[in-house]
Amino acid sequence: MGTGELLGGVRMRAPEPAAATGPRPDPNDAAAAAAAVTLASPRRQALSLLAYPITGPLFALICIFVVFSLTTSTFMNAGNVSLIAQQSVVIGTLALGQTLIILVSGIDLADGAIMVLGTVVAGSIASHGDAALAMVLGFAACVVVSSINGLVIARFRLPPFIATLGMFTIIAAAARLYSRSQSFPIASDLLSVLGSGPEFGTVTVTYGTTAWAALTLVLGYALNETGWGVHVYAIGNSPIAARLNGVNVTRVVFSVYALAGVFYAFAAWQALGRTPIADPSGYQIANLDSITAVVIGGTSLFGGRGGVAGTFIGTLIVVALKNGLTQAGIDSLYQQIATGVLVMLAVGADQYLGRGHRLGQGHQA
Amino acid sequence: MTQVFAVDPSRQMPGLAMQAIGLTKHYGHVVAMEGADFDLARGEILAVVGDNGAGKSTLIKALAGALTPDSGQVWLDGEPVRFASPLDARLAGIETVYQELAVAAQLDITQNMFLGRELRKPGVLGSVLRQLDKKRMRKQAAEQMHNLGIRVQSIRQAIETLSGGQRQAVAVARAAAWGRKVVILDEPTASLGVRETHQVLDLIHRVREHGISVVLISHSMPEVFAIADRIHIHRLGRRAAVVSPKTTVMSDVVAVMTGALPPQAVVSAALAPAGAPDL
Amino acid sequence: MPRSENTKSRRTALGAGCAIALTGVCAALTPGAVQAQEKKFLIGIVELQLANPFFGRLEKSAVDTARKHGLDVMTAEASTAGDSATQIAAIENMINRGVKGITLDPANSTALVPIVKKARDAGIVVVTTNTSLAPMTAADATYETDNLQAGVLIGEWAKAAMGSKPAHIAMLDYDLSNKTARARHDGFLKGFGVAEGDPQISGTALTLGNVETGQTAMENLLSAHADINVIYTINEPAAQGAFFAIKKARRDVLVTSIDGSCSGVRSIADGTIGATVMQFPIRMGEMAVDAVIKAVGDDVKPSGFHNTGTVLIADHPVAGAESKDSRWGLENCWGE
DSSP states (O other): OTTTTTTTTTTTTOOGGGGGSSOOOOOHHHHHHHSSSSOOOOOHHHHHHOTTTTTHHHHHHHHHHHHHHOTTTTTTSHHHHHHHHHHHHHHHHHHHHHHHHHTTOOTTTTHHHOOOOOHHHHHHHEEEEEEEEHHHHHHHHHHHHHHHHIIIISSSSHHHHHHHHHHHHHHHHHHHHHHHTOOOEEHHHOOOOOOOOOEETTTTTTHHHHHHHHHHHHHHHHHHHHHHHHHHHHHHHHHHHHHTOOOHHHHHHHHHHHHHHHHHHHHHHHHHHHEEEOOTTOOTTTHHHHHHHHHHHTTOOTSSSSEEEEEHHHHHHOOOOOOHHHHHTOOOHHHHHHHHHHHHHHHHHHHHHHHHHHTOOOOOO | OOOOOOGGGGOTTEEEEEEEEEEEEEETTTTEEEEEEEEETTTTEEEEEEEESHOOOOOHHHHHHHSSSSSEEEETTEEOOSSSSSHHHHHHTTTEOOOOTTTTTTTTTTHHTTTTTTTBBBBBHHHOOBBBBHHHHHHHHHHHHHHHTOOSSSOOGGGGOOOOOHHHHHHHHHHHHHHHSEEEESTTTOOOOHHEEEEEHHHHHHHHTTTEEEEEEEHHHHHHHOOOSSSEEEEEEEEEEOOOOOTTTTHHHHHHTTTTOOOGGSSSOOOOOOOOOOO | OOOHHHHHHHHHHHHHHHHHHHHHHHHHHHHHHHHSSSOEEEEEEEEOOOTTTHHHHHHHHHHHHHHHHOEEEEEEEEEEOOOOOHHHHHHHHHHHTSSSSSEOSSSSSTTTTHHHHHHTTTOOEEEESSSOOSSGGGSSEEEEOOHHHHHHHHHHHHHHHHHHHOOEEEEEEEEEHHHHHHHHHHHHHHTTTTTTTTTTEEEEEEEOOOOHHHHHHHHHHHHHHOOOEEEEEHHHHHHHHHHHHHHHHTOOOEEEEOBBBHHHHHHTTTTTTSEEEEEHHHHHHHOOOOOOOHHHOOOOOOOEEEEOOOEEESSOOOOTOOOOOOHHHHHOOOOO
């Protein structure tokens, strides 16, 4: 059912003359032209074009780079830019999964904890066993837990905030219990490979940064070029409309959480590449960081608008802010204030632009 | 006590787009539909009217596959059909435009037209990489809008940038595009102004001119009389009467609707042979 | 009155009489029962963030000591930093349950003062572990690491180890409103002999006291100040994170830290960390519970500040600073 079944759409062409029961309207007829429905007001159209979600965040990122390069001589050099890229990969990959979930009007408070569980599972198995097995099991742990979230949310209709909040608490404790609060140094090259990469002078292009960019492109393709992607946005817009048009909402939402789990697994791999230690007490606020990256990147918390390009930029904004403020010797607390202000601006902009959408859609029964 | 209306097969008439005899639906003790009949000629616009609680929506849901009647039979193009879900009805060629339109506001016109039925590119790109054929979809969407005389600035416009009338038009166009046989419209002009109502009614005419039969549920008598070929009056869970606007005046239709006038007082425009007289 | 009700009221009176008699007998017997063994009472142990191995070890030591003396133990934990509300509620429960003594690791030194006063007014002995209340005398006694001294020790070691080389210092702190973090920070500067704001301090950054935030902070500082050659870190995980950054940047940086966990001592042994100061959470738990037992049993109230020990661990000792090597460290460390 669904995609491609009514391929071509039998009626999606001009009808046979024999079927007409009355005079066929001539589209060039002046009367027909007069009867044509009126256009939306120009202001509305302008707003919709401005609502390319990526404009704001891109502008913010450029501003940040400009300001810091003026105030700190060491910010804009190749080595530091390369450093910012490397510092972005963990939250960036985590935020890709979060983007998917937020697009279907969900939210995931457990993403960081799931990632940490993945690192801990992989780290503990690798410490006395096969690294490849460790990786497979670490991946599996992330996907399975995230799929459980998906099941609970898609099938049993638990609100995502509550379901993932509960899962966050459970998984954070589980990771600690499983590792008995110890951390596992990673000796395996396979597990830490994403941290290495070719060097060009002061610039290191780690496999991790390449992987992050590649994952962003792949997810972007899936969201923009496939039917599944259209369904994701449709569900975020209006689950009722999606369902009434034959989209299997339950199945798509479940697939979103399961796929997010895959990204969390990649994020775990990234974390081990960046810091070759599986630490159960690391990344404790990664959930908030990932949500911040998504929101600053222009994806709407209400679902249905935004995308991975914005998240990519949002991640860079969060990381560049921290990097620049530390370098400029400004108290870390100001970094938190600055990030918070940006989040409010981003959400405010989304509210303003999204107003038209909610007003015009009528009631959602 | 539930009366089971035996479906007399001699009452089935060939050549009708859609026919239903003896549809019954109970929810516990509540009778939603009892022995309801329905007939729809090919290429006609049939208005379904009835007071609140008369059971119109139950009848429509049964025809659109959103519910399964307890007894009775539905025929589509002369073939008996049984719908277990709205999807079955869609596959059979019946499209419904719901009151809330079921459009995704931030998707564009093309995406909404093809929602749930997207076209993929031929070959490997489509089957393995599952890439959508956006150009083809846009072209077909534009053609469909053009054929129905609906003007918008761009086929890539998001639905939320369209006016209420335009959105309704897009929803109707979508149903007309996919509905090979019957299009059911549930209160399509309920939230529209006078001008936009007029435009949507014109659109409905054009849909009919493309050979699709239209079922129109409406509360507005002037609108019904302006556009319908026949008027199905629903009351107390069954068809009270079906009349032609040419032979019956508006006040009589309203009177039958409310029960002030008995159905026998109006000239019946039923197409199928009548069943046993109502008790 | 009907016959059945008469019977019922008689039965009720009989039941009540029995209960009263029984209670009286028990009450008469109880003091005698206690005096027959070592004084068995209920002790309350209130801790923080047990997921952190340091606190975990501290609590375990306190609980083990208590159990060894045959006490009944009631424990409570505030799982997030600064969560004084949970601790306050727990202490109220403990007062109601009739604890005779409490060891407390306060989440917030001022917020816990009123409830501790309430407990002491009710005759309960309260001692603090790891951090004292403000003022310190709000509790009967405190058993903690002298964090200022700990900072001074590594500061002195670092200064001596640098010799005549010009120092470019980086401070990787934890939230400085936290007493421990503040004390260690100030101690290091004092020991090194520089004041706050001295140009020898190239930069400071806040971490969350774990590996990844230590790494990020160090990376950013190194990127801005390529000449950093000596760092202070709030704890060993942060130091380990900083080391990753240092290694990647291929620099030669002296790393100092505090804690004395076994993994930290191993870092001394392999050269990742230059010097660290060991804490003794096991001793802390033991001393605190012993003090409570003595107070309840022998009526000897504890008082004052008790330093549970700070020992400098370094494999490259310097003149003028007494230290132990990593081998000793591995025998006396806590955690894993």
